[in-house]
Amino acid sequence: MNNKRVTSFDVAELAGVSRSTVSFVFSEDKQSRIRPETRQKVREAAEKLGYYPNASARALASNQSNTIGLIMTRSPRYIASDNFLPQIIGGLLDIVNQAQLGLLIEWVEPGQQIETYLQLTRAKHIDGMIILTPRFDDPGLTALEQIDIPCVLMGQIPECDLPYVDIDNRASAKLAVDYLIELGHRQIACITNAATAYSSASQRLEGYRDALKAADIALDESLIRIADFDAASGYTQMKDLLKEYPRFSAIFVASDNVALGALAAIHDAGLSVPEDISLVGFDDIPEAAFYYPKLTTVHTPAKEIAEESCHLLMQLLKGETPFSRTINIPTQLIIRESTRMIERSHITTC
Amino acid sequence: MNNKRVTSFDVAELAGVSRSTVSFVFSEDKQSRIRPETRQKVREAAEKLGYYPNASARALASNQSNTIGLIMTRSPRYIASDNFLPQIIGGLLDIVNQAQLGLLIEWVEPGQQIETYLQLTRAKHIDGMIILTPRFDDPGLTALEQIDIPCVLMGQIPECDLPYVDIDNRASAKLAVDYLIELGHRQIACITNAATAYSSASQRLEGYRDALKAADIALDESLIRIADFDAASGYTQMKDLLKEYPRFSAIFVASDNVALGALAAIHDAGLSVPEDISLVGFDDIPEAAFYYPKLTTVHTPAKEIAEESCHLLMQLLKGETPFSRTINIPTQLIIRESTRMIERSHITTC
C-alpha cells in the first residue's frame, strides 16, 4: 500500500548510485557497462522497493513501445466465431512472452484502413504490426509500404510488397481437390472460406479451379458458393447448394469452420458423409479431428505461422535483414473419414 | 515520407496558436475552453501535417495509458483450442473500440501471478484489467485486492472481493442436469470443463451434485471425469468413462468444446447420441448448433459477459461507483437434439 509511486530515482537513492546507473542496469543491452556488484546492489534495492520501470516513460524516451499489434481485418461479429484465431493468438503469445513484448489486438473497419494504420503507427502505440487475413481491396496496405513501420502480413497479397508469412493456399487447395478427383469424383462443388476480397479465399478458389482444369473437368459455376468464416454461413450455403444435388458427389469447403455448418446441412437433408457426399475441409483446426465424420482436411500449421510471423516482425524491429521477407509454410493433406471412393451408383446416376 | 516526426508543437506553429491550445483541442474533455474557430484552425493544421498525438507521451503526462488488459490464466497451449475465446475477444473489441481504448492480451503462468499482475499494473502499461477464468489457487488475486488498480474478474472466486461478471455456474449446471433427470435418466455421468482449480469447473461440478441430490440419486464418483478445456481431453476422458457403460444413460459435459470430443468418443465406440446416451453441454458456443447431433446445452451469453466486464471496468477507471460491483448474467437451457427420454430398455438393463 505504498501511497507514492516508486521511480528509478528512489532505487538510485537506496542503492547509493545515480539514476543513470539504475537505467543501465534495467536495459540489459550493455551488460558490460556496470560492475556486477553495483548491478547487484541496484537489483536488491529495486526488489525491496517494488520498482517496475514505467512503460510509458520508457517508450517515450527510447521511442519504442515494446508492443506489437495484431490487426484483424474484419468486424467483431466475425471474429467471434473464428476458431482459427485462438491458435494464432496462442502462438503469438508464446513468442511475445519470451521476448518480453506486449501484444495489442486491434480491429480495422473496412473503409477506415489507412486512417487506422496511420494512427496506430504514428501514435507509436506499437512498434510493428501483424495483419491477419489481409484483403485485396485494402488501400491501407500500399500506404504501409511507404512507411517505415515494420509490418508483416499473415497472408499474401500479390501486388503488395510487404513481407508476409503464408501457406500456398492455391496449391494446397488444389491438393485437396486433386484428392477428391483421385477418389473418382468428377462433380465437385466448392464453398469458399470467406468473401473473395480476402486473399486466402480467392487463392483457394483458384486452387479448386486449377485442379478441375488439370483433370479436364469443366468448371460449373453453379456449384460454387461464397461463405463468411463461420459455420452458420456454411450451413446456409450448403443448404442452397443441395438444390443442385445429386449434380455433385463431393465438395471442397475451404475452411473447417464453414465445413462444420456444411456437414450439418447435409445431415439435415438426410444425406451422409462420406456415403453420399465426400467432403474435404481446410485449416485442420483442432476440432476437425472430432467432427462427425472426422474431417479430411488440409493441415495449416497455425502455430508455426504465428511464430514465424512474430519472428519475422521481431527481426525487422531490430533492424536486422531477415533471410527472406517472404515465408511459405508447407501444408499437408490429412485424410480422415469424410472422404471415400465414389459410389458406382453415383457414377451411373449422372 | 516526412523524415521528421510531427508533434503538437508543429501543429501549434502552423495554426498560429500555442502548444497548450493544441493539447486542449485534442483532449475532448473541456470542449468549452476553446473557441470553435480556433479549434477548427487547429484541426485543419493537424490534418494537413498528419499529426497523431503520441500515445506514450500522453500516457506519461496524464498517467493513464488508455489501454486495458485481458489476462488469461492458462498457457498458450490451452488458449489455442478455446473456442469460447473468440467470442470474448470479439465482444471486448467492440466496446473497447467505441471507447477509444486499446486491448492488450497477456497470459499469466501459474506460480508467476503476483509478479505478473504487479508488473502489469505498476508499469502502467494498462489502466485496468480483466481476468479471464480465474483460479482458486491464484495468490495474485488477494494481492490485487490491496492495490488501487481497477480489475474485473470474468468468473467468481468466493473468498475474493474483487468485482466480477459471471453466470451462475452452479445453478446453470443444475438446470442442465435437472433436465436430464426430467427425461427419466437416473444414471448420469459428468465430465468437467477444466481442472477444478478453475472456479467455473468446480462450480459446475457442484451444480451437477446439487441436481443429483435434489432428485435423491446417489452420487457415483466413478462417473466423474476431469477434462482440460479442449476436445482432445474430452475424447480421452469419455473413452475412459465408456468403460463404465452402460452404468449411465446420460452425461453432462461442462463445456461444448469438451463435449465435441466426448461425442467423437461415443461415436467411435459404436454408440449414438441421443439413442444410447443423452448429452448436455455447456456454453453454447456458436458451433454447438452444428455439431452432430446438435447440442442441447446451456447458453452462456459470451458477448454480454465481455461487454458487461468491459463496461464495469470502464466505470471503475473513470472513478464512478458502479451500481453493482458484481454482475450475474442469466443463462438459458437450449434444447436441441443431443438429449431424449430414456429408453425403456435402458431402465430394465440396470
Added chain:
DNA sequence: AGAGATTATTAACACGCGTTAATCGACAAT
C-alpha cells in the same frame, strides 16, 4: 610513484504531451 589507458559512474538534456496558474484581450458598465 606517476602518467596514461581503461572502465565505472554521473550530470544534463531530450522525449511529447497534460495541466495549473498566470496573462492577455474584449466587452460592459460606470
Added chain:
DNA sequence: ATTGTCGATTAACGCGTGTTAATAATCTCT
C-alpha cells in the same frame, strides 16, 4: 476614458526514463 469582469490563450513545469558526453575512479605499465 477607466475600471472591472469574464473567457480565451499561453508560459512553464512535471511526468519517468533513455542516452550522450563528460567526469571520476581504477588499473597498467614503465
